[in-house]
Amino acid sequence: MLKDFKPNEPEKKEALKAEIKELRGRLCAQQQQLREAKLPVLILLEGWAAAGKGSLIKEIISEIDPRFYNVVSPAVIPESESRYPFLYPYASAIPENGKLIFLDSGWMESAVCKTLQLEISKEEYKRRIRSVNEFERQLRDGGYLLLKIFLHIDEEEQFKRLKSLSENVYTEWRVTPADLWQHREYKNFLRTYDEFMEATNDTIPWHILDGHRKKVAVRDALKLLVNMIDEALAKGRYVGEPFEEKFPLIKMPKLAEVDLSPTISDKDYKKELKDLQNRLSILHNIIYWKKIPVIIGYEGWDAAGKGGNIRRVAYPLDPRGFDVHPIASPEPHELNRQFLWRFWTRLPRSGHICIFDRTWYGRVMVERLEGFCSEKDWKRAYNEINEFERQLTDWGAVLLKFWIHIDSDTQLARFNDRQNTPEKQWKITDEDWRNREKWPQYEEAVDEMLKKTSTENAPWFIIESNDKKYARIKALKIVVEELEKACENHFKREFG
Amino acid sequence: MLKDFKPNEPEKKEALKAEIKELRGRLCAQQQQLREAKLPVLILLEGWAAAGKGSLIKEIISEIDPRFYNVVSPAVIPESESRYPFLYPYASAIPENGKLIFLDSGWMESAVCKTLQLEISKEEYKRRIRSVNEFERQLRDGGYLLLKIFLHIDEEEQFKRLKSLSENVYTEWRVTPADLWQHREYKNFLRTYDEFMEATNDTIPWHILDGHRKKVAVRDALKLLVNMIDEALAKGRYVGEPFEEKFPLIKMPKLAEVDLSPTISDKDYKKELKDLQNRLSILHNIIYWKKIPVIIGYEGWDAAGKGGNIRRVAYPLDPRGFDVHPIASPEPHELNRQFLWRFWTRLPRSGHICIFDRTWYGRVMVERLEGFCSEKDWKRAYNEINEFERQLTDWGAVLLKFWIHIDSDTQLARFNDRQNTPEKQWKITDEDWRNREKWPQYEEAVDEMLKKTSTENAPWFIIESNDKKYARIKALKIVVEELEKACENHFKREFG
Numbered sequence: 006m007l008k009d010f011k012p013n014e015p016e017k018k019e020a021l022k023a024e025i026k027e028l029r030g031r032l033c034a035q036q037q038q039l040r041e042a043k044l045p046v047l048i049l050l051e052g053w054a055a056a057g058k059g060s061l062i063k064e065i066i067s068e069i070d071p072r073f074y075n076v077v078s079p080a081v082i083p084e085s086e087s088r089y090p091f092l093y094p095y096a097s098a099i100p101e102n103g104k105l106i107f108l109d110s111g112w113m114e115s116a117v118c119k120t121l122q123l124e125i126s127k128e129e130y131k132r133r134i135r136s137v138n139e140f141e142r143q144l145r146d147g148g149y150l151l152l153k154i155f156l157h158i159d160e161e162e163q164f165k166r167l168k169s170l171s172e173n174v175y176t177e178w179r180v181t182p183a184d185l186w187q188h189r190e191y192k193n194f195l196r197t198y199d200e201f202m203e204a205t206n207d208t209i210p211w212h213i214l215d216g217h218r219k220k221v222a223v224r225d226a227l228k229l230l231v232n233m234i235d236e237a238l239a240k241g242r243y244v245g246e247p248f249e250e251k252f253p254l255i256k257m258p259k260l261a262e263v264d265l266s267p268t269i270s271d272k273d274y275k276k277e278l279k280d281l282q283n284r285l286s287i288l289h290n291i292i293y294w295k296k297i298p299v300i301i302g303y304e305g306w307d308a309a310g311k312g313g314n315i316r317r318v319a320y321p322l323d324p325r326g327f328d329v330h331p332i333a334s335p336e337p338h339e340l341n342r343q344f345l346w347r348f349w350t351r352l353p354r355s356g357h358i359c360i361f362d363r364t365w366y367g368r369v370m371v372e373r374l375e376g377f378c379s380e381k382d383w384k385r386a387y388n389e390i391n392e393f394e395r396q397l398t399d400w401g402a403v404l405l406k407f408w409i410h411i412d413s414d415t416q417l418a419r420f421n422d423r424q425n426t427p428e429k430q431w432k433i434t435d436e437d438w439r440n441r442e443k444w445p446q447y448e449e450a451v452d453e454m455l456k457k458t459s460t461e462n463a464p465w466f467i468i469e470s471n472d473k474k475y476a477r478i479k480a481l482k483i484v485v486e487e488l489e490k491a492c493e494n495h496f497k498r499e500f501g
Numbered sequence: 502m503l504k505d506f507k508p509n510e511p512e513k514k515e516a517l518k519a520e521i522k523e524l525r526g527r528l529c530a531q532q533q534q535l536r537e538a539k540l541p542v543l544i545l546l547e548g549w550a551a552a553g554k555g556s557l558i559k560e561i562i563s564e565i566d567p568r569f570y571n572v573v574s575p576a577v578i579p580e581s582e583s584r585y586p587f588l589y590p591y592a593s594a595i596p597e598n599g600k601l602i603f604l605d606s607g608w609m610e611s612a613v614c615k616t617l618q619l620e621i622s623k624e625e626y627k628r629r630i631r632s633v634n635e636f637e638r639q640l641r642d643g644g645y646l647l648l649k650i651f652l653h654i655d656e657e658e659q660f661k662r663l664k665s666l667s668e669n670v671y672t673e674w675r676v677t678p679a680d681l682w683q684h685r686e687y688k689n690f691l692r693t694y695d696e697f698m699e700a701t702n703d704t705i706p707w708h709i710l711d712g713h714r715k716k717v718a719v720r721d722a723l724k725l726l727v728n729m730i731d732e733a734l735a736k737g738r739y740v741g742e743p744f745e746e747k748f749p750l751i752k753m754p755k756l757a758e759v760d761l762s763p764t765i766s767d768k769d770y771k772k773e774l775k776d777l778q779n780r781l782s783i784l785h786n787i788i789y790w791k792k793i794p795v796i797i798g799y800e801g802w803d804a805a806g807k808g809g810n811i812r813r814v815a816y817p818l819d820p821r822g823f824d825v826h827p828i829a830s831p832e833p834h835e836l837n838r839q840f841l842w843r844f845w846t847r848l849p850r851s852g853h854i855c856i857f858d859r860t861w862y863g864r865v866m867v868e869r870l871e872g873f874c875s876e877k878d879w880k881r882a883y884n885e886i887n888e889f890e891r892q893l894t895d896w897g898a899v900l901l902k903f904w905i906h907i908d909s910d911t912q913l914a915r916f917n918d919r920q921n922t923p924e925k926q927w928k929i930t931d932e933d934w935r936n937r938e939k940w941p942q943y944e945e946a947v948d949e950m951l952k953k954t955s956t957e958n959a960p961w962f963i964i965e966s967n968d969k970k971y972a973r974i975k976a977l978k979i980v981v982e983e984l985e986k987a988c989e990n991h992f993k994r995e996f997g
Contacts, residue, residue: 037927062820070808071815071825072858078821109821175786290671312566319567324558325574325605329567336832362568431533 006199006213010157013215021220028227029068035234036073043102044237045149045342048230051113052156053194054184055166056216061156062107064223065230074105081115081183084124088296088354090400091115091133092140096349099144101341112137113155113205117197118183121190132399134204139392142208146245146385147343150237151209152230155202158216160191247384249457252391255464257455260448265412268472281481282321288488289358293326295495296356298402301484302364305409306447307437308419310473314409315360317477318484327358332367344368344378344386345393355401364406365390369454374446387457394463403491404463407480408455409470413444502695502709506653509711517716524723525564531730532569539598540733541645541838544726547609548652549690550680551662552712557652558603560719561726570601577611577679580620584792584850586896587611587629588636592845595640597837608633609651609701613693614679617686628895630700635888638704642741642881643839646733647705648726651698654712656687743880745953748887751960753951756944761908764968777977778817784984785854789822791991792852794898797980798860801905802943803933804915806969810905811856813973814980823854828863840864840874840882841889851897860902861886865950870942883953890959899987900959903976904951905966909940 039046050058066074079094092112100106116137120130144151158166167188170176187194202211212229214222237243269277292299301318303311315329330351339347345365353359368390373383397404411419420441423433440447459465466483470476535542546554562570575590588608596602612633616626640647654662663684666672683690698707708725710718733739765773788795797814799807811825826847835843841861849855864886869879893900907915916937919929936943955961962979966972 034924037924041927059819059821063816066820067816068812071811071856072808072827075824076820107820175783175790178790179786287671290675294671294674312568315567316564320559320563323555324562324572324603325555328571331568336834338832360567428530428533431537 006202006211007155007157007195008199010213010215013218013221015218016221018220021224025064025220025224025227028224028231031231032065032227032234033068035231035238036069038238039105039234040073040103042238042242043341044234044242045100045102046105046152046230046234047100047108047144047149048106048152048154049108049111049113050154050156051110051198052154052216053158053163054187055163055170055180056156056158057219057222058109058156060219061214061216061222061226062109064219065226066107069105074107075100076107076109078109079111079115081110081118084119088356089352090396090402092136092396093349093352096140096346099149099342099346101338103341112140113198113201117194117201121193121197129399134201136392136396136399137205138208139396141205142245143345143389143392144343145209145243146389147382148242148244149343150233152233153209153211154226154229155198155211155213156216156222157213160188162217163188163191244379244381245385247381247388249388250391252395253461254457255459255461257459257465258467259452260410260455260467263410263467263469265410265415265469265471267469267475269475269478271474274474274478277478278317278481281478281485282317284485285318285481285488286321286323288485288492289322289326291492292358292488293323293356295492297491297495298353298355298397298400299358299488299491300353300361300397300402300404301358302361302366302404302406303409304364304366304370304407305468305470306411306416307440308416308423308432309409309411310470310476311362311409313473314407314468314470314477314480315362318481319360322358326356327360328353329360329362332361332363344372344382345389348393352397365393366406366454366458369458370447370450373450374443387454390458391460391463394458394460398462403487405483405487406459406463406465407483408451408465408467409476409480410467411470413441415471416441502698502707503651503653503691504695506709506711509714509717511714512717514716517720521560521716521720521723524720524727527727528561528723528730529564531727531734532565534734535601535730536569536599538734538738539837540730540738541596541598542601542648542726542730543596543604543640543645544602544648544650545604545607545609546650546652547606547694548650548712549654549659550683551659551666551676552652552654553715553718554605554652556715557710557712557718557722558605560715561722562603565601570603571596572603572605574605575607575611577606577614580615584852585848586892586898588632588892589845589848592636592842595645595838595842597834599837608636609694609697613690613697617689617693625895630697632888632892632895633701634704635892637701638741639841639885639888640839641705641739642885643878644738644740645839646729648729649705649707650722650725651694651707651709652712652718653709656684658713659684659687740875740877741881743877743884745884746887748891749957750953751955751957753955753961754963755948756906756951756963759906759963759965761906761911761965761967763965763971765971765974767970770970770974773974774813774977777974777981778813780981781814781977781984782817782819784981784988785818785822787988788854788984789819789852791988793987793991794849794851794893794896795854795984795987796849796857796893796898796900797854798857798862798900798902799905800860800862800866800903801964801966802907802912803936804912804919804928805905805907806966806972807858807905809969810903810964810966810973810976811858814977815856818854822852823856824849825856825858828857828859840868840878841885844889848893861889862902862950862954865954866943866946869946870939883950886954887956887959890954890956894958899983901979901983902955902959902961903979904947904961904963905972905976906963907966909937911967912937 052058062076077098095111098106116130116133119125141151167180167184170180214225216222303315305311319327335347348365368386369383372378394404420433423429455465468476468480548554558572573594591607594602612626612629615621637647663676663680666676710721712718799811801807815823815825831843844861864882865879868874890900916929919925951961964972964976
């Protein structure tokens with residue numbers, strides 16, 4: 006890594022120029038091939054302040070179509086002000102199929118700065134490294150091309166450049182206090198960058214480029230990029246192999262074993278509803294105040310009563326502090342990205358409650374059964390989802406997942422009722438009837454999902470909903486109890 | 502307005518409860534009708550701090566499907582920190598067809614707070630009132646249902662409520678310094694709210710509700726909402742009549758009058774390109790530093806050379822400070838909103854440069870000619886666009902619009918070249934050939950567009966592009982000169 010880095014030998018200017026020209030030409034030709042092959046490319050460019058990251062990007066893109074790429078420079082937001090998970094800015098920025106994104110510093114810069122500034126604990130830093138490895142692997146497995154470059158200059162060179170920037174009236178504002186701090190702490194940064202790169206080098210390797218000689222760096226970066234694209238175009242889109250990491254799981258019953266007989270009397274329902282909603286209303290204040298993020302996912306059979314259940318949970322909440330996201334089939338710009346993207350971008354700010362009406366589990370249910378993704382894709386998804394959810398709970402989110410359960414007869418009765426009641430007819434479509442025919446396949450898929458993704462940090466709750474009122478009370482009770490636990494833990498952490 | 506407000510008489514509790522129940526039932530039934538009629542509804546709820554806006558919303562929505570509405574509470578961001586135009590947070594929040602949005606305080610709160618805190622000048626305050634009137638009218642004309650409510654409590658009541666919130670450990674954090682300041686300045690706020698409402702009452706009228714009696718306010722708000730929706734459902738979607746406001750216009754030639762013969766020698770091209778790109782590179786630093794927003798729109802004939810032109814302008818820019826937005830046909834979630842929404846949401850942050858490759862002028866070209874919108878829609882659009890662009894330049898944006906112009910023979914030659922050159926074939930589609938057949942209709946539409954929308958604040962520039970190199974230099978020169986002017990003006994304003 007950096008400590009063993011040897012600077013490049015000087016090269017002949019003319020030869021270098023010719024090489025760069027040739028590589029740029031190849032990249033230009035690749036644009037259209039990438040578009041046709043629908044391959045997305047993410048280039049992560051990390052490196053020292055004043056190493057020349059911006060101008061390196063400029064030189065790489067100088068001849069390609071500006072409609073084809075984007076450059077994103079996510080700010081490193083102080084931990085105290087950040088209202089989203091660590092990976093959120095990067096996960097939100099991933100390119101569409103056929104497009105190219107440059108991240109002008111990204112997850113490494115953020116993690117390294119925060120650990121050196123003691124904004125995050127050692128444990129949290131390790132968790133972030135793990136998340137980064139997961140994130141990179143998920144992108145690769147989803148067919149993304151990733152190129153990770155570190156642009157290196159030594160301490161002396163950094164001093165010279167910062168000085169010269171400071172002395173020019175047009176550029177002095179570009180030298181930030183953070184840059185100066187990095188320069189003072191050069192050796193610390195060097196060691197930490199190195200550690201970070203070593204810890205994240207296995208899935209997608211790092212490439213260290215010499216920032217002292219600008220043209221050489223341009224040539225080397227172009228070569229890496231063009232070769233990576235050529236290789237991918239030759240091989241076709243990569244589809245990752247399924248594998249299962251061990252997550253601490255909670256044992257779930259099979260759906261067929263669930264006793265659907267529980268009911269509640271009208272009197273008890275009213276009383277409990279009022280009581281639980283009152284408690285939830287108070288809890289929401291604490292959640293908001295203490296900035297705890299809450300995510301509640303609803304899945305379940307058609308006509309199981311998800312809508313009415315969500316309404317009872319939402320009613321006591323302050324409408325400014327929660328959102329309900331109905332998840333329908335993805336739009337084109339969503340389909341053109343890794344499947345979790347449309348959930349990443351819908352995450353609540355900390356302190357907010359977000360209810361998903363259907364979730365990312367579509368991947369292992371409808372997408373699996375309707376063939377909207379490959380077998381490898383949905384088989385890989387169990388693990389990808391477990392990782393995603395751990396990233397959310399690592400962030401501090403309370404994450405609850407409800408399977409709203411009914412039996413097939415109850416569904417039939419409700420379908421018939423909808424069909425025969427004019428005001429309810431819009432709720433029932435041909436698709437519902439078609440899905441109903443696939444009940445056994447869905448049941449198998451749901452059983453597998455519950456078994457593989459009910460982790461300790463993000464458990465599934467089966468909500469018996471043959472009696473809708475019973476189901477509402479049960480869901481509300483879980484929400485209230487889990488939020489009470491979360492608030493208690495928060496206070497314990499804060500006040501010891 | 503507020504100064505003449507008379508509080509409601511007490512009403513019988515039971516009767517009120519029954520009325521509310523009946524209205525909620527009607528609203529529930531309307532959900533599905535709104536969805537079918539694809540009508541979007543925006544409810545702006547303004548009012549005093551502690552008047553009970555949040556709980557009013559909660560009561561209105563308590564029985565409707567949470568997938569059907571959203572509640573948005575845009576923060577009032579201090580003027581010095583705001584990186585977007587005044588209306589940006591509200592324009593970004595407009596609902597999709599068939600959905601309902603509650604704005605828990607909006608453009609009035611923001612404008613009133615900022616004028617009272619002297620964050621904006623009197624002139625700017627007036628401009629904002631004008632923008633609000635334009636924005637509301639555009640939404641109405643585009644078929645949106647707008648309901649504007651002010652929730653009123655008197656000074657004494659506000660004191661009581663703020664006091665009681667402060668005394669409860671769960672709610673004390675809800676009382677903000679801004680609330681206390683409002684209370685101290687109650688009379689000033691009263692006067693300014695009144696003025697603002699009088700100034701924005703003509704297009705969409707205000708409704709002042711009595712916040713002293715919660716249930717009465719709920720009933721009255723529900724009644725207003727339900728009646729508005731019923732009326733709209735009965736009449737069908739409103740389509741506004743075209744009308745033309747006077748804007749100071751720059752006289753444009755007809756396309757047929759444009760002399761397309763200008764060319765540039767290769768030697769001059771190279772020299773000028775280098776010189777202009779150097780100047781632009783330095784200017785970009787100032788733009789970034791001084792936080793001047795820049796928007797450049799490209800329109801032109803197919804094969805006119807937009808892409809290559811954009812690339813020459815983009816090349817000298819710092820890639821972290823600009824974006825190119827290629828505008829294709831709208832996706833479903835974009836089609837389901839007012840036509841400017843997808844441009845509002847793509848505006849640059851101040852200090853950034855945003856290049857649109859095709860723009861909002863699609864409305865008066867392709868959408869007009871292909872019948873993607875009604876005649877009234879595109880005829881209204883000239884004025885709507887002029888207003889939108891004035892809102893952008895009022896914000897301080899430099900807004901340049903290029904028509905990249907070639908003649909029909911040149912287009913034919915370039916089409917044939919693309920067809921016959923394997924690497925270029927992807928650039929030409931059947932649609933291009935079909936569009937070419939409509940050249941005369943397009944020419945008529947472009948002439949009308951240039952005539953009606955070349956305003957002094959956002960002029961059109963016709964770029965003769967039979968010689969692409971000439972066109973690049975001309976466009977670059979305009980960009981450089983206009984940015985130089987903008988920087989000079991900025992310095993003049995700042996340093997006198």
